[in-house]
Amino acid sequence: MNTPMSSLENFPHFPVMMSEILQTCNPIDGGLFVDCTFGGGSYTKELLKHPKTKVIALDRDKTAIDRAKIIKERNPENFLFFNEKFSNLDKVISKENKPNAIIFDLGLSMIQLQDYSRGFSFKSKAKIDMQMGLSFLSAEEVINTFDEKTLKLIIKIFGDEQEASKIAKNIIRKRKSKKITNTSELVEIIEKSKKRNYNKKINVCTKTFQALRIFVNKETTELIEGLIKATQLVRDGGKIIVVSFHSIEDKIVKYYFKTYSLNKSNPSRYLPSTNDKKISFFENYQNKFLTPSQQEMIRNPASRSAKLRYVVRRKEGFVYPDNFRIKFKKYLDLENINDK
Ligand SMILES: C[S@@+](CC[C@H](N)C(=O)[O-])C[C@H]1O[C@@H](n2cnc3c(N)ncnc32)[C@H](O)[C@@H]1O
Numbered sequence: 001m002n003t004p005m006s007s008l009e010n011f012p013h014f015p016v017m018m019s020e021i022l023q024t025c026n027p028i029d030g031g032l033f034v035d036c037t038f039g040g041g042s043y044t045k046e047l048l049k050h051p052k053t054k055v056i057a058l059d060r061d062k063t064a065i066d067r068a069k070i071i072k073e074r075n076p077e078n079f080l081f082f083n084e085k086f087s088n089l090d091k092v093i094s095k096e097n098k099p100n101a102i103i104f105d106l107g108l109s110m111i112q113l114q115d116y117s118r119g120f121s122f123k124s125k126a127k128i129d130m131q132m133g134l135s136f137l138s139a140e141e142v143i144n145t146f147d148e149k150t151l152k153l154i155i156k157i158f159g160d161e162q163e164a165s166k167i168a169k170n171i172i173r174k175r176k177s178k179k180i181t182n183t184s185e186l187v188e189i190i191e192k193s194k195k196r197n198y199n200k201k202i203n204v205c206t207k208t209f210q211a212l213r214i215f216v217n218k219e220t221t222e223l224i225e226g227l228i229k230a231t232q233l234v235r236d237g238g239k240i241i242v243v244s245f246h247s248i249e250d251k252i253v254k255y256y257f258k259t260y261s262l263n264k265s266n267p268s269r270y271l272p273s274t275n276d277k278k279i280s281f282f283e284n285y286q287n288k289f290l291t292p293s294q295q296e297m298i299r300n301p302a303s304r305s306a307k308l309r310y311v312v313r314r315k316e317g318f319v320y321p322d323n324f325r326i327k328f329k330k331y332l333d334l335e336n337i338n339d340k
Pocket of ligand 1: 109
């Protein structure tokens with residue numbers, strides 16, 4: 001369906017931690033800002049309110065293109081948009097024009113979650129698709145073609161689901177009689193598999209849906225590659241800012257910022273000795289993070305799990321951070337299992 005521009009613009013959408021993002025970016029004196037996750041465009045629009053700022057925005061979702069066009073019409077000189085994944089940041093940012101800040105607001109937008117035709121929500125009763133864009137595999141293909149062991153690993157590792165084994169077994173059993181195509185069929189399988197709900201605060205389907213979404217969109221691969229590219233591209237004294245929403249994302253960001261900062265602790269003796277052990281890309285990082293204000297959490301309960309972390313780039317050459325990839329090899333190998 002082609003949605004009219006005006007309704008796209010008026011879509012109810014609460015940007016997460018907007019004031020904290022603006023305070024961290026400090027766009028008042030101008031500069032180049034990269035919004036790696038354009039979404040509804042809220043961060044971009046706020047940054048562009050400062051006349052001397054320029055914004056380059058990316059989003060892998062093609063539905064973002066029309067929203068970006070509206071902003072481009074109003075800011076023809078100061079704004080560029082690319083329908084691109086942030087793991088390819090180096091394709092759209094030149095090494096000559098280094099950004100003051102590179103921002104990642106991870107995960108799904110409300111626009112994506114509430115578009116039930118895309119199958120991200122367990123409430124959707126639509127085809128189990130879950131592709132954000134520029135991916136090669138739908139959740140439907142994963143559920144109907146992957147072997148039991150791999151399905152179990154995906155649900156266990158990316159969903160931290162205690163009953164991953166049972167859910168994977170029941171998916172295999174069900175698909176022998178009929179292809180599983182609809183989210184309501186998957187919901188039924190999960191509900192049957194999970195006799196007990198250990199965490200009453202979250203829906204029994206949340207973890208499995210999160211796991212499939214992370215896998216289909218290779219979200220940990222994207223984050224790791226995106227952070228490395230941002231490190232190569234941001235200017236000395238510039239910032240890399242990440243808003244994360246779940247523990248896997250936060251673990252990756254925290255590890256990267258800590259391990260490659262000036263005040264890093266001694267490198268783990270379990271990691272191979274690679275060149276990057278001595279490298280400090282970032283100024284001191286004290287493991288600090290910001291969370292949304294009470295008012296924001298009341299206004300937008302979905303913001304509750306958000307954590308904002310940022311680092312400041314030092315004047316230090318770039319060496320590929322091999323240990324970062326080695327540390328999260330388990331995620332990278334699993335997400336890329338189909339490419340071998
Ligand atoms: C949480 S929303 C961002 C919301 C945005 N900050 C706003 O205020 O409107 C995340 C967006 O990032 C996009 N995205 C997620 N992973 C991406 C990736 N690897 N590369 C590019 N875009 C990505 C999603 O398609 C989604 O539109």
